[in-house]
Amino acid sequence: MIHQFDTVIVGSGGAGLYAALEASERSKTAVLSKLYPIRSHTGAAQGGISAALGNVEEDKAEWHAFDTVKGGDYLVDQAAAKILTEEAIQAVYDLENRGLPFNRTPEGKIDQRRFGGHTRNFGEGPVRRACYAADRTGHMILQTLYQQCIKNEVAFFDEFQVVDLIMTDTTCNGVVAVELATGELHLFAAKAVLFATGGFGRMFKITSNAYANTGDGPAVCARKGIPLMDMEFFQFHPTGIMGLGILISEAVRGEGGILRNRDGHRFMEDYSPTLLDLAPRDIVARSMLTEVRAGKGIRGDRKIDDYLHLDATHLGKETLTTKLPDISSFCQTYLGIDPADSPIPVLPTAHYAMGGIPTDVHGRVICDGQGTIVNGLYAAGECACVSVHGANRLGTNSLLDLVVFGRRAGIHIGDYVKQIDMPQVSAADAADAQSWMARLTDGSPGPHGGRISEEMQTLMMEKVGIYRTASEMAAAVDALQALRERYQTVRVQDSGKQFNTDLLEVIELGNLLDLSLITAASALNRQESRGAHSREDFPERDDDRWLKHTLAQLAGDIVRLSDKPVDTSIWEPKPRTY
Numbered sequence: 001m002i003h004q005f006d007t008v009i010v011g012s013g014g015a016g017l018y019a020a021l022e023a024s025e026r027s028k029t030a031v032l033s034k035l036y037p038i039r040s041h042t043g044a045a046q047g048g049i050s051a052a053l054g055n056v057e058e059d060k061a062e063w064h065a066f067d068t069v070k071g072g073d074y075l076v077d078q079a080a081a082k083i084l085t086e087e088a089i090q091a092v093y094d095l096e097n098r099g100l101p102f103n104r105t106p107e108g109k110i111d112q113r114r115f116g117g118h119t120r121n122f123g124e125g126p127v128r129r130a131c132y133a134a135d136r137t138g139h140m141i142l143q144t145l146y147q148q149c150i151k152n153e154v155a156f157f158d159e160f161q162v163v164d165l166i167m168t169d170t171t172c173n174g175v176v177a178v179e180l181a182t183g184e185l186h187l188f189a190a191k192a193v194l195f196a197t198g199g200f201g202r203m204f205k206i207t208s209n210a211y212a213n214t215g216d217g218p219a220v221c222a223r224k225g226i227p228l229m230d231m232e233f234f235q236f237h238p239t240g241i242m243g244l245g246i247l248i249s250e251a252v253r254g255e256g257g258i259l260r261n262r263d264g265h266r267f268m269e270d271y272s273p274t275l276l277d278l279a280p281r282d283i284v285a286r287s288m289l290t291e292v293r294a295g296k297g298i299r300g301d302r303k304i305d306d307y308l309h310l311d312a313t314h315l316g317k318e319t320l321t322t323k324l325p326d327i328s329s330f331c332q333t334y335l336g337i338d339p340a341d342s343p344i345p346v347l348p349t350a351h352y353a354m355g356g357i358p359t360d361v362h363g364r365v366i367c368d369g370q371g372t373i374v375n376g377l378y379a380a381g382e383c384a385c386v387s388v389h390g391a392n393r394l395g396t397n398s399l400l401d402l403v404v405f406g407r408r409a410g411i412h413i414g415d416y417v418k419q420i421d422m423p424q425v426s427a428a429d430a431a432d433a434q435s436w437m438a439r440l441t442d443g444s445p446g447p448h449g450g451r452i453s454e455e456m457q458t459l460m461m462e463k464v465g466i467y468r469t470a471s472e473m474a475a476a477v478d479a480l481q482a483l484r485e486r487y488q489t490v491r492v493q494d495s496g497k498q499f500n501t502d503l504l505e506v507i508e509l510g511n512l513l514d515l516s517l518i519t520a521a522s523a524l525n526r527q528e529s530r531g532a533h534s535r536e537d538f539p540e541r542d543d544d545r546w547l548k549h550t551l552a553q554l555a556g557d558i559v560r561l562s563d564k565p566v567d568t569s570i571w572e573p574k575p576r577t578y
């Protein structure tokens with residue numbers, strides 16, 4: 001079946017819905033989502049969205065921009081960070097006006113709390129910058145935007161999984177999607193397509209990410225020859241629930257929670273004397289691993305899965321119930337403890353992709369180091385790299401990124417689609433997707449994808465995790481290439497058409513394998529330590545050689561690497577201390 005829309009948005013998280021809201025005011029817009037829209041991972045975001053409102057203490061957008069650049073270890077494009085932080089203020093008020101129920105100060109203003117790496121006056125001390133709705137901020141954003149999209153009569157195609165882009169040269173003409181309920185392929189002709197498909201934490205064994213976070217958008221782009229940017233930078237969040245990876249929001253530390261080792265010592269005093277537990281995440285996660293390696297984890301066995309304590313017992317029941325209710329109930333459900341009485345056992349968990357599909361500040365996808373635009377193709381949110389997070393994202397800056405750049409992309413698309421004609425697409429445009437799926441389901445014997453998926457996740461966790469070395473990463477690249485070969489023999493066991501989740505999971509596994517290979521190859525290439533990329537064999541940041549973005553292009557079995565300059569037009573890179 002062939003559909004026609006001016007604008008097709010792939011993904012209904014915060015980025016997709018904000019873009020859809022703006023695009024639908026200017027063009028005929030459809031949103032395709034492999035999940036029911038409000039099940040998108042944005043709904044799991046807990047802690048908050050940052051904006052220098054200055055509601056509880058003095059704050060400035062300029063301080064916010066500086067923190068973002070420094071937090072990202074100077075790999076951030078600074079003009080983009082300026083846009084992010086300046087437009088943050090209006091973005092939060094827009095959300096409020098559209099109905100988002102933020103927590104309030106006693107005077108009725110939007111309340112704000114502390115988060116890692118957010119400081120006053122260029123690093124003097126923590127500042128209250130995160131606006132929040134208890135610990136359900138993302139859930140509230142998603143509900144608010146979804147209601148507004150329904151009001152704007154956006155056409156939703158729920159449980160449609162996009163498997164391919166329709167392209168001629170450097171112009172995008174639409175997408176190919178599988179309808180989950182029927183197994184049918186649908187073609188969507190569109191003047192503009194925006195990918196807002198979210199993150200890909202499912203590359204790793206222990207992750208805070210939902211099962212659906214498989215990086216479909218970046219993988220489809222990579223297979224079309226579009227290079228992905230800064231893929232070596234993957235954030236580990238310090239506080240996942242031990243063994244499970246389920247997130248305990250940084251908001252717990254924002255409200256005063258403290259990390260302790262087996263001696264009860266607040267060890268962040270030794271690593272970050274000014275910001276303590278609220279240092280940026282890369283620093284806290286590394287400090288935790290250093291404690292574990294020194295035998296100061298709670299078990300003290302120096303093993304990689306030893307854990308530490310997040311102590312919130314002194315916060316009191318009242319704060320926990322009113323400001324962190326979901327966290328309290330996660331602790332009850334998954335650990336059987338009440339955080340008011342017992343410390344929470346935590347361990348870093350794979351959390352956020354700083355890299356992704358390269359875009360300009362209007363969300364337009366670019367396909368080389370010179371900034372060449374792919375006509376009609378846009379990306380926003382976690383799958384995109386604009387780049388405002390550089391080598392390490394600050395907490396609460398992702399929800400902000402979705403809203404600010406989702407909105408900008410939606411507005412740009414609205415103008416762009418007025419200038420061009422509807423592209424022609426035909427059934428032949430689905431041929432690649434069709435033959436791929438036919439092979440997977442041809443009934444010939446072949447292994448199930450599950451084993452390959454487990455091996456990939458373990459490899460990525462152990463060899464391309466928080467601390468990295470050349471030999472481990474080279475071994476990971478080889479092993480991933482072998483896994484990609486084995487993947488060619490995988491067959492789907494379920495031969496049915498309706499709700500064939502087996503087929504869709506195998507397609508997702510293919511995407512994760514491609515992105516894992518690109519991540520490992522990019523990480524092996526970068527011979528320095530910067531932000532979340534920590535090389536034991538190259539422990540220092542090296543601005544002379546490596547102050548540049550990585551562009552990684554998938555070419556069959558290999559990854560071709562090139563680079564792109566970083567915009568440092570406002571602040572000179574300096575050593576990072578907190």
Ligand SMILES: Cc1cc2nc3c(=O)[nH]c(=O)nc-3n(C[C@H](O)[C@H](O)[C@H](O)COP(=O)(O)OP(=O)(O)OC[C@H]3O[C@@H](n4cnc5c(N)ncnc54)[C@H](O)[C@@H]3O)c2cc1C
Pocket residue numbers: 010011012013014015016032033034035036037040041042043044045046047048049137138160161162163196197198199208209210212213216217247249351352380381382383395396397398399400402
């Ligand atoms: C547990 C957790 C807590 C977090 N807390 C915070 C926080 O407090 N503050 C903060 O700033 N950030 C937080 N983050 C990060 C932030 O929530 C995410 O980066 C952000 O929500 C991603 O939004 P998105 O719109 O890019 O994608 P998502 O919300 O992940 O949505 C992706 C969408 O793409 C669709 N999709 C994917 N693939 C396909 C396909 N092939 N075909 C069709 N549709 C597809 C999905 O159905 C979904 O609708 C948190 C993340 C996690 C995991």
